[in-house]
Amino acid sequence: MNIGSFCGSYRPNDVSFLLKRLSLRPFIDVANKERLIQSGTRHYSEMLSPEAVPSPRYLQVFNDAFAANRQQMARDCVSLAALINERRSGSITLVSLVRAGTPVGVILKRLLQNIFGRKVAHYSVSIIRDRGIDTVAIKHILQHGHPPESIVFIDGWTGKGVISRELEQAISSFNQQHLVTIDSGLYVLSDLAGTAACAASSDDYLIPSSILNATVSGLVSRSILNESIGEGDFHGCVYYEEFESQDFSREFADSLIADGICLVNRVGLPKVVPVDSAQAAAISSEYIHATMLQHGITDVNMVKPGIGEATRVLLRRVPRLLILRNPNTPDVAHLKVLAAEKNVPLIVDASLPYQSVALIRSALDG
Known part of the structure; x- marks a missing residue:
């Protein structure tokens, strides 16, 4: 108990x-x-x-x-x-x-x-x-x-x-x-x-x-x-x-x-601008679907968008790929360090709707 x-x-x-x-x-x-x-x-x-x-x-x-x-x-x-x-x-x-x-x-x-x-x-x-x-x-x-x-x-x-x-x-x-x-x-x-x-x-x-x-x-x-x-x-x-x-x-x-x-x-208190949830959801859905098709992924849980989720993957999962929108921005410096330490491939995609995305390696990958 x-x-x-x-x-x-x-x-x-x-x-x-x-x-x-x-x-x-x-x-x-x-x-x-x-x-x-x-x-x-x-x-x-x-x-x-x-x-x-x-x-x-x-x-x-x-x-x-x-x-x-x-x-x-x-x-x-x-x-x-x-x-x-x-x-x-x-x-x-x-x-x-x-x-x-x-x-x-x-x-x-x-x-x-x-x-x-x-x-x-x-x-x-x-x-x-x-x-x-x-x-x-x-x-x-x-x-x-x-x-x-x-x-x-x-x-x-x-x-x-x-x-x-x-x-x-x-x-x-x-x-x-x-x-x-x-x-x-x-x-x-x-x-x-x-x-x-x-x-x-x-x-x-x-x-x-x-x-x-x-x-x-x-x-x-x-x-x-x-x-x-x-x-x-x-x-x-x-x-x-x-x-x-x-x-x-x-x-x-x-x-x-x-x-x-x-x-x-x-x-004083900052002015809060309401988040456009519908737009954020549409961007997320479209990106996840396209990425799964592009990389031959069948399990949505293998795609981790955003800095926070990408960080978790590199810290405690087996990463397949790290994708960065701009590798020179300070916000992704820690991801580059982790990718280098773990020999994770890194590619740059300037059209990425997020600063970073990590893909988890499938157990079927070579």
């Missing part, structure tokens, strides 16, 4: 991870994990590839990316906080999706408190493609007195919209089963797929937290759902205590919060 929530490497009032910490680590090397996933032998959520602290070269690229993009991320965090403030009355319960949503949720919680004077709780829960959201965690939130109408789901970005659709389906089912009315809409900084309920932008820019793993996400792994998880358990995770000396999670969030408050004090 669950032993309760924990805060990872964040402060206790920043977030409660509703995850079961696993003592036995379900690690498997990337190549074997890819083979098992693609053969249908194991689901991706059942396994983890071991993480490592970033190389000095990669860490320098992260620091450069953070310096270049922190103001845009801070502005988008303030904009998203303002949108949440407009759309929710009463208390607010942020439910961020592990892991990419967690740093954003930590930042939003304090911006909503400090700028808008709102009462905010923040939980981080697991959602898994084809497996749904952790309903034990959602029940826990409701049982702790948070009204269903106060819940706001948070993630970093959309790629193809898989998780936003998974969330909609899972919460719709949960609502019907438990006779509640939780809003299944996803709130993100950047909505590339046009599937989010609310977004600060639809730009494919380098969200700095997307290019590190555990060391910017509270030292928590991607969530796990395997035989270690009992019926009444939260989904699982690994806590990387060995990375504590390299952890950037609190510093990253604190910096963005300070930047956001400074921005509001200097120029």
Whole structure:
């Protein structure tokens, strides 16, 4: 059974991870994990590839990316906080999706408190493609007195919209089963797929937290759902205590919060331009279809559009190809480093609707 929530490497009032910490680590090397996933032998959520602290070269690229993009991320965090403030009355319960949503949720919680004077709780829960959201965690939130109408789901970005659709389906089912009315809409900084309920932008820019793993996400792994998880358990995770000396999670969030408050004090709340979701969705659908035809791909999950998704592929999958719109822009510098380190072919396509796209290698490829 669950032993309760924990805060990872964040402060206790920043977030409660509703995850079961696993003592036995379900690690498997990337190549074997890819083979098992693609053969249908194991689901991706059942396994983890071991993480490592970033190389000095990669860490320098992260620091450069953070310096270049922190103001845009801070502005988008303030904009998203303002949108949440407009759309929710009463208390607010942020439910961020592990892991990419967690740093954003930590930042939003304090911006909503400090700028808008709102009462905010923040939980981080697991959602898994084809497996749904952790309903034990959602029940826990409701049982702790948070009204269903106060819940706001948070993630970093959309790629193809898989998780936003998974969330909609899972919460719709949960609502019907438990006779509640939780809003299944996803709130993100950047909505590339046009599937989010609310977004600060639809730009494919380098969200700095997307290019590190555990060391910017509270030292928590991607969530796990395997035989270690009992019926009444939260989904699982690994806590990387060995990375504590390299952890950037609190510093990253604190910096963005300070930047956001400074921005509001200097120029007021930024004007939010509504995202054209229909246009973003049309661009996404057209590009995915054309790319699958061009490269002979039959599984849509092998195409990962946008900087955030491409980064994930190069960090923890077996990449087939990296495609860049402009290899000289600083936003893709970290992708070039990873591609060089892993001997991943790189091509340039100036017509790309995103800054980058990664293709996953099929187990059938030579």
